[in-house]
Amino acid sequence: MYIILGYFAGFLGIALGFFIHFVILANQSSFGIPFFSPYIPYNTLSDNNNLHMKPVWKREKRSKILNTKKPQIEEHISMKWRKNGKQL
Amino acid sequence: MENNYKLGKVEAIAIILIVMINKLILNIPYYIVDLVGSGAIINLLYIGTIDFILLLVIIKLFKNFENSDILDVSEFLGGKILKNLIGFLCIALFFLVAFITLIDFSNVLHTIYFSNFPMVYILFFFILGVLIANIIGIKGISRTICFIVPFAIFSVIITFFTSFENLDIKDITPIIGKSYTNTFITGLSNCFSMYILVIYYFLKPLLKDVTSFKKVSIISFAISFILLMLTIVPMLTLFNTSSNSEPINSLFLLSRQIELGRFLQRIDALFIFLWIFAIFAYLSFIIFMINRIIKKIFPVSNEKMLSYSTCGILFGIALIPVNISHIHFIEDTLYRYLIIGFTFVLGIILLTLANFKKRKLQKNNIS
Secondary structure, three states: OHHHHHHHHHHHHHHHHHHHHHHHHHHOEEOOEEOOOOOOOOOOOOOOOOOOOOOHHHOOEOOHHHOOOOOEOOOOOOOHHHHOOOOO | OEOOOOEOHHHHHHHHHHHHHHHHHOOHHHHHHHHHHHHHHHHHHHHHHHHHHHHHHHHHHHHHOOOOOHHHHHHHHHHHHHHHHHHHHHHHHHHHHHHHHHHHHHHHHHHHOOOOOOHHHHHHHHHHHHHHHHHHEHHHHHHHHHHHHHHHHHHHHHHHHHOHHHOOHHHHOOOOOOOHHHHHOHHHHHHHHOOHHHHHHHHHHHEOOHHHHHHHHHHHHHHHHHHHHHHHHHHHHHOOOOOOOOOOOHHHHHHHOOEEOOOEEOOHHHHHHHHHHHHHHHHHHHHHHHHHHHHHHOOOOOHHHHHHHHHHHHHHHHOOOOOHHHHHHHHHHHHHHHHHHHHHHHHHHHHHHHHHHHHHHHHHHHO
């Protein structure tokens, strides 16, 4: 499709094809989750299901898209014994 | 076609920014600098302050009207007659905006890249993209805008920083410009550059969280103002402000000056691709707004046919001008004063009178 559009209208045709393709994909959703989530629409709490993931000890919140009753998985400092300097 | 979709905060900010970025891509910075010369910076700070005060007034006046736009307010004030009148005016305004954008940018592409292409084909490609996007719906359009805005902002910032080395203090002097009267009195008409103020009159019912209207408005206004400043400052260094010349696409000419070593040259080709994308997104949003206003005025059963009709009307209007100088004339005169008249005069009067009426009704209810 892009080749045909490029032949007919150069990069204007390619830009048209890319725009329409992007709009169609942006409109899609998979099991209620937008196709480009969490980047578009930007979703800060979707930390555990991402291209760049935080270390395990920093994953304190559940994904916003799950709409859970308790978004907090663990406390800010879960391993209190390490903070207090007592190692078991 | 989902048109009950509500915009989130980031999507709303992105939409306002794409409106501003499209104005920067076209000739708005040129018109500002052409009118006030080297006093453009002072003039911009001056009109920015006035526009910000107007924005705060709009936010305050809309507080009593939750989930309402200017059409709902005019219906509350004057019934269906006033609503229809304001609706027709808004439709005409948005059609004018879309028509100017379409012709202007198509002319740029025709001049620079597609000299052998008939202009009709370039217009047709834009209309086709806008039509398909509107058939898909605002959800796809708003998310596409969210995607393109960071790249478009990046192009403006890169253009500014690469022209920074050519910046000379002599180019921005005299800082007051041609004269005090020219910068502060005549330069007031440059308030039209913040065309985004028109969008704020329609934004509230589109938002998912109506209480975030203030936050969204202020953040988007601030970023738009910074982008306008980042385009105006390099323009002063590059172009001769003392003589009048034909309007030129300032951002494109600024991007032509970018040279990042020997590896990256002619980066304006990449920017043109981004800006075509931005124009598509912007025109799609404008047509969506036109469709929305028409649906408020008339009982429309088939939304798809409405998109076909509005896109067809826009295509027809776009074929009327024979010469690009007609467009520049319309942009410099009719468009400028229409925007100022709508945002500063009509909108404020309607909101103020509606607020008075609401307060009177509340007093009568209490008594």
